[in-house]
Amino acid sequence: MRKYTIYLVTICTAVVLLFQFSEVRTNSIQPPAGRTGAPGELTCGDGAACHNTTPNTGSGSVMLSFNGDNNEYVPGDTYQVTVTVLDPDASKFGFECTSIDNNGDSAGIWSGEVQGNIAFPTAGAVDDRKYVSHFMADANNTWIVNWIAPATDIGAVTFYASGNAANGNSSATGDEIYTTSLTINMATGIEIIESGNPFMVESITHDYLNVQYYSAGLNSVAFQLYDLNGKHLKSFDGNSQSPGTHSTTLDVSSIPQGLYFLQYVSGNIGITKKIIID
Known part of the structure; x- marks a missing residue:
């Protein structure tokens, strides 16, 4: 033993x-x-x-x-x-x-x-x-x-x-x-919502984007989502708005986590910004 x-x-x-x-x-x-x-x-x-x-x-x-x-x-x-x-x-x-x-x-x-x-x-x-x-x-x-x-x-x-x-x-x-x-x-002095800088993303969760945007009241406003290779993923169509600043919520629950381009489209104006969905 x-x-x-x-x-x-x-x-x-x-x-x-x-x-x-x-x-x-x-x-x-x-x-x-x-x-x-x-x-x-x-x-x-x-x-x-x-x-x-x-x-x-x-x-x-x-x-x-x-x-x-x-x-x-x-x-x-x-x-x-x-x-x-x-x-x-x-x-x-x-x-x-x-x-x-x-x-x-x-x-x-x-x-x-x-x-x-x-x-x-x-x-x-x-x-x-x-x-x-x-x-x-x-x-x-x-x-x-x-x-x-x-x-x-x-x-x-x-x-x-x-x-x-x-x-x-x-x-x-x-x-x-x-x-x-x-x-x-x-950085200070950026993201001012106006005709020359018409939208910003206020907050992001995995399911929703809260977006603030400017409308001149002449055309409808839409948003387009693209991946980094330029592939179109989703459209968010909007109606004509009265002139001024507005807010909307975009459903991105079907989009995987990552870095994307969100484009604001109104008439002949198209502004694109990078966003992160996490």
């Missing part, structure tokens, strides 16, 4: 060590979602059991930058967000980032990398937020990611990022976690 007990303890110990090593290696591939330090979130250093450290106590930092003028966004436009992790004592680096509005809800869409390998973690996401992270952590410490701004003016958007500066010893010790944030606002 003693012989079997020794074997059992040895096997169990090996399994525990293998699991711990596997967990560390898995997070070096990509982190779980919900680890940016945003409101309601942890990081990989405080209570998440990935790295045994207190965030922002090392000698390094993580930096966020946004390439929009004056840190402002135009609804539906694509920008580049850069995350850089600095630490002179680290040999491997990783990160995770999310973008949320003032209510803590996800804002904008992460659309692909410009520099550095990235992933889009989902397991562990807080409040259905969207995340971007490193993929296969290595000596690279800078990632540039395309981000599509919300299709409408939702006010301020804040990016939260956490950076991991690791020593590469395949354990939870000796690493550092850093956090930072950056707030941007919608």
Whole structure:
């Protein structure tokens, strides 16, 4: 009986060590979602059991930058967000980032990398937020990611990022976690509803677009929906309206999530804008 007990303890110990090593290696591939330090979130250093450290106590930092003028966004436009992790004592680096509005809800869409390998973690996401992270952590410490701004003016958007500066010893010790944030606002002086700029999208859900538009009262108003290749997907025909500003709701419940063109048509006027259905 003693012989079997020794074997059992040895096997169990090996399994525990293998699991711990596997967990560390898995997070070096990509982190779980919900680890940016945003409101309601942890990081990989405080209570998440990935790295045994207190965030922002090392000698390094993580930096966020946004390439929009004056840190402002135009609804539906694509920008580049850069995350850089600095630490002179680290040999491997990783990160995770999310973008949320003032209510803590996800804002904008992460659309692909410009520099550095990235992933889009989902397991562990807080409040259905969207995340971007490193993929296969290595000596690279800078990632540039395309981000599509919300299709409408939702006010301020804040990016939260956490950076991991690791020593590469395949354990939870000796690493550092850093956090930072950056707030941007919608560009001022755009989307004025008038004859020269006749419509804007007020809000979007997966099922409906709430659109505000201008009518000169001379022709009926219609909207056309196209995909990015110019394929016509749906028509929204309207009636003649009295001169002035009006609102309508367009049913897009049959349209998959993604980026589209919405065209306003009235007489010989056709104005097209990008929208995001998410």
